[in-house]
Amino acid sequence: xxDQTTPPVDPITGFWRDVWARSAAAGANTxxxxxMPMDPSAAAQAFMSPEAxxxxxxxxxxxxAQYAEQxxxxxxxxxxxxxxxxxxxxxxxxxxxxxxxxxxxxFESATGGSHAEILGAIRQxxxxxxxxxxxxxxxxSDLESAVTGKPKTAKPAPAPAKKSAKR
Amino acid sequence: xxxxxxxxxxxxxxxxxxxxxxxxxxxxxxxxxAEMENFSxxxxxxxxxxxAAMKAKKGATPYEVVMTEAPVRLxxxxxxGDKRHATPVLFVFAMVNRPYVLDLLPNKSVVxxxxxxxxxxxxxxxxxxxxxxxxxxxxxxxxxxxxRAVERILADTGSEQVNLIGYCMGGTMSAMYASMHQELVxxxxxxxxxxxxxxxxxxxLNWTDPKYFDVDAVVDTFGLIPPQxxxxxxxxxxxxxxxxxxxxxxxxxxxxxxxxxxxxxxxVWSNDNIPIxxxxxxxxxxxxxxxxxxxxxxxxxxxxxxxxxxxxxxxxSLTAEADHLVLPCQSTPLKExxxxxxxxxxxxxxxxxxLSVGSRAHKEIWPKATAWMAERSEPVETE
Numbered sequence: 258x259x260d261q262t263t264p265p266v267d268p269i270t271g272f273w274r275d276v277w278a279r280s281a282a283a284g285a286n287t288x289x290x291x292x293m294p295m296d297p298s299a300a301a302q303a304f305m306s307p308e309a310x311x312x313x314x315x316x317x318x319x320x321x322a323q324y325a326e327q328x329x330x331x332x333x334x335x336x337x338x339x340x341x342x343x344x345x346x347x348x349x350x351x352x353x354x355x356x357x358x359x360x361x362x363x364f365e366s367a368t369g370g371s372h373a374e375i376l377g378a379i380r381q382x383x384x385x386x387x388x389x390x391x392x393x394x395x396x397x398s399d400l401e402s403a404v405t406g407k408p409k410t411a412k413p414a415p416a417p418a419k420k421s422a423k424r
Numbered sequence: 425x426x427x428x429x430x431x432x433x434x435x436x437x438x439x440x441x442x443x444x445x446x447x448x449x450x451x452x453x454x455x456x457x458a459e460m461e462n463f464s465x466x467x468x469x470x471x472x473x474x475x476a477a478m479k480a481k482k483g484a485t486p487y488e489v490v491m492t493e494a495p496v497r498l499x500x501x502x503x504x505g506d507k508r509h510a511t512p513v514l515f516v517f518a519m520v521n522r523p524y525v526l527d528l529l530p531n532k533s534v535v536x537x538x539x540x541x542x543x544x545x546x547x548x549x550x551x552x553x554x555x556x557x558x559x560x561x562x563x564x565x566x567x568x569x570x571x572r573a574v575e576r577i578l579a580d581t582g583s584e585q586v587n588l589i590g591y592c593m594g595g596t597m598s599a600m601y602a603s604m605h606q607e608l609v610x611x612x613x614x615x616x617x618x619x620x621x622x623x624x625x626x627x628x629l630n631w632t633d634p635k636y637f638d639v640d641a642v643v644d645t646f647g648l649i650p651p652q653x654x655x656x657x658x659x660x661x662x663x664x665x666x667x668x669x670x671x672x673x674x675x676x677x678x679x680x681x682x683x684x685x686x687x688x689x690x691x692v693w694s695n696d697n698i699p700i701x702x703x704x705x706x707x708x709x710x711x712x713x714x715x716x717x718x719x720x721x722x723x724x725x726x727x728x729x730x731x732x733x734x735x736x737x738x739x740x741s742l743t744a745e746a747d748h749l750v751l752p753c754q755s756t757p758l759k760e761x762x763x764x765x766x767x768x769x770x771x772x773x774x775x776x777x778x779l780s781v782g783s784r785a786h787k788e789i790w791p792k793a794t795a796w797m798a799e800r801s802e803p804v805e806t807e
Binding site: 314318321322325326329330335336338339342346349350372373376377380 | 555556558559627630631633635636637641642645646647660662663664665668669672
């Protein structure tokens with residue numbers, strides 16, 4: 258049901274009205290209810306003090322921070338964040354593509370992507386080798402155990418390394 | 425009697441120019457004059473500001489590097505007092521910033537709190553990752569670098585266990601490590617460590633909602649997650665405080681040398697952002713922020729699933745009441761998931777970083793935390 262006494266205001270106007278109202282209330286050292294009547298002489302005295310400015314600033318910043326936090330949770334903000342991120346990724350992909358196709362071949366040099374691919378391959382090979390060695394170790398341990406009758410000493414084979422591609 | 429406010433107080437031109445009784449030109453003129461004098465004083469402080477900015481250092485306590493696995497380093501701090509506890513302490517910081525915030529200034533150093541309490545103190549510095557580290561996984565860091573650092577400390581000190589202290593993401597990693605190697609961890613202290621991501625109160629949790637944030641696309645595109653991306657994200661959690669209030673506070677106190685020392689030490693650290701391995705970022709965002717798997721016992725690390733119930737050593741969970749990055753409600757559920765019977769919680773009225781550099785934290789919580797660990801540590805054997 259709409260409020261008949263207070264006309265609706267647009268969000269921007271409502272935001273600024275609320276922020277300034279809170280600041281003014283803090284400056285006058287009132288409990289912070291905008292529009293409430295107050296003793297003029299007491300209000301003037303409070304408003305005159307330098308501390309009042311400090312309180313007004315604090316109230317202003319608090320109100321701004323509160324609105325900022327509320328806004329950063331809205332679907333509108335999250336959508337705009339997603340769009341910015343998509344654009345940043347697109348730009349990066351275009352730059353990578355340009356560097357790979359033109360610059361690297363022109364200068365016959367490796368790119369960052371090439372390095373990452375090589376290092377990824379080395380890492381993968383290392384993990385596979387470690388896994389194989391661990392299996393051989395386990396088999397040797399089994400044989401030793403069978404021959405000597407002593408309990409096994411080898412550690413279990415480590416889990417294979419995961420690939421760095423999409424999961 | 426003059427109505428001019430003292431120069432050390434904030435200036436209120438409205439109050440002087442438009443008092444309730446009407447505009448007073450003389451009072452307004454005096455007020456502006458006072459403000460100009462104040463401004464001149466601030467300008468005069470500029471050489472000291474520049475000097476303080478140049479003098480800002482990264483870390484306060486001397487250390488030696490005892491192990492290097494580029495870019496990761498293990499450092500051992502050099503304390504002045506005698507060692508009174510046999511089990512060494514290992515600090516594990518997050519991978520998104522540099523760890524020297526734990527040793528920012530001589531009077532704001534968590535490292536020194538433990539050195540002064542008689543502990544042998546080590547810290548693992550994850551270093552600055554290069555593109556070759558982009559594919560390193562959480563397992564590479566926890567089961568690799570961290571585990572080898574623990575082995576090195578045990579070999580150096582002759583101890584059979586370490587006391588682990590993890591901060592923020594480093595706390596989560598420490599909990600993971602303790603769950604996998606409980607036999608090597610004597611006591612575990614977690615500082616503002618995210619464990620449970622089920623609450624939607626945190627802004628970061630809203631921003632990483634899979635509907636709006638495709639972590640796979642981000643990691644596959646960037647490889648290493650750029651430091652600017654992380655730094656700006658953290659700053660945007662408190663935009664008014666970080667972009668306005670901080671600088672207003674700086675202007676008001678820029679003629680105070682002690683303030684300048686603290687301010688620039690903090691500024692140097694907070695702007696010293698580093699990239700993070702894409703695979704680590706993917707794991708944290710996907711399995712932590714988006715799927716909340718750690719408390720479900722299904723967070724995968726190197727083919728294993730983390731079971732916090734494996735942690736049976738004494739645990740101290742430290743939280744900051746005004747933490748906007750890791751809300752206390754993200755840390756405290758740890759109590760319900762660990763297997764420890766000796767579990768303690770302590771909280772301080774501070775923010776996320778205030779937990780390590782805040783005056784209140786150093787006065788109220790760190791003496792208690794070091795005492796907590798001392799009570800649960802064996803004394804050094806005397807010959």
